[in-house]
Amino acid sequence: MQLRLSVPVFLQRSLMLVFCIALNSCQSHNADSAASIEFTHIPPAAEGGRERVDTISGRVRNARPKQQIVIYAHAGSWWVQPWPDHAFIPIKADSTWSTETHLGFEYAALLVEPDYSPPPVMDAAPTQGRSVALVTIVKGAGTPQLNPTGSLKFSGYDWGVRMIASVKGGTNNLYDAENAWTDASGALHMQIKRKSGEWSCAEIFLDRSLGYGTYSVTVRDTSRLEPAAVFSMFTFDEWATEQHFREMDVEVGGRRDAAHKNNARYEIQPLYIPGNLFAFAAPSGTLTYVLHWESGHATFKTFRGRSTGAGAQPVSEHEFTSGIPDSGKAILRLIFFVVASDNNPMQKPSEVVVEKFEYLP
Secondary structure, X not given: OHHHHHHHXXXXXXXXXXXXXXXXXXXXXXXXXXXXXXXXXXXXXEOOOOOOEEEEEEEEEOOOOOOEEEEEEEEOEEEEXXXXXXXXXXXXXXXXXXXXXXXXXXXXXXXXXXXXOOOOEEOOOOOOEOOEEEEEEEEOEEEEEOOOEEEEEEOOEEEEEEOOOEOOOOOOEEEOHHHEEEOXXXXXXXXXXXXXXXXXXXXXXXXXXXXXXXXXXXXXXOOOOOOOEEEEEEEEOOOOHHHHHHOEEEEEEEEEEOOOOEEEEEEEOOOOOOOOEEEEOOOOOOEEEEEEEEOOEEEEEEEEOOOOOOOOOEEEEEEEOOOOOOOOOOEEEEEEEEOOOOOOOOOOOEEEEEEEEEEEO
């Protein structure tokens, strides 16, 4: 008799346990569904780029411990912000969050679990599921803006002229379309000069990607450039974060190595990887700088004078075989800019003259 009575009691307790588990599960699910993300500051709706940044911030309600925020900006594709290696934004004790972001036309805030692995770039908007507990997307503030540019012709190519600021060189550089022009002989003049009490620089870029091949520029004497003034020919793909923007540079002037008198260098980004920088001394006089780029190889050369053919006098040569980006949509750029220097800040206007640019596929 006692055995028969114990069975219903056991069943009742089992049913109660199952009910409690289900209830707790339901409550947990409801807590997740009750989570919300709001924005307290939304950056402008604007075409992105490496140097165009603003602050994005907001608040999360009902987030669970260890959950964090990840931001994506939409400009062509969806790009994790501000960089792939700094994607996780902690939620503060007062439930607020804030980070720097590159600009886009839309912004997505993701509430994610600790095991989430954010892709650097996505073709479609991020969605909720698995380690993404919640996604909230907003339009950028104001009327959408495209990057303003000027234009010029040089060495038979069409070039855009930069007109927005950048942080290249470790300082905020301003640009003016008036600082780049060609003279009657076809030579390109690039200036750094004062405008409204600040230094303005010059940058031009090809209107299309040329891909693998040999790029060269012939530049008149740069030996008298100030330590803070730098001329560079470099490749750049502003959306290729996963390949460090496909950036490879030859730079001359500025950043002078006082111990070894090196005033020029070849670079593969990122520079924190050993072997990605080769410094050398660029002599006075007209020099021709060459980048030969092929799959898995990037060879930089510098020659005295205007020729790179037989009989040309070499100054420096270095081949990189590690970490070479594929060509993708990288565009060649020429820039004359100011580098940050506490010991040798920019003192006076400066100019470089590029006699010609050549490309051979």
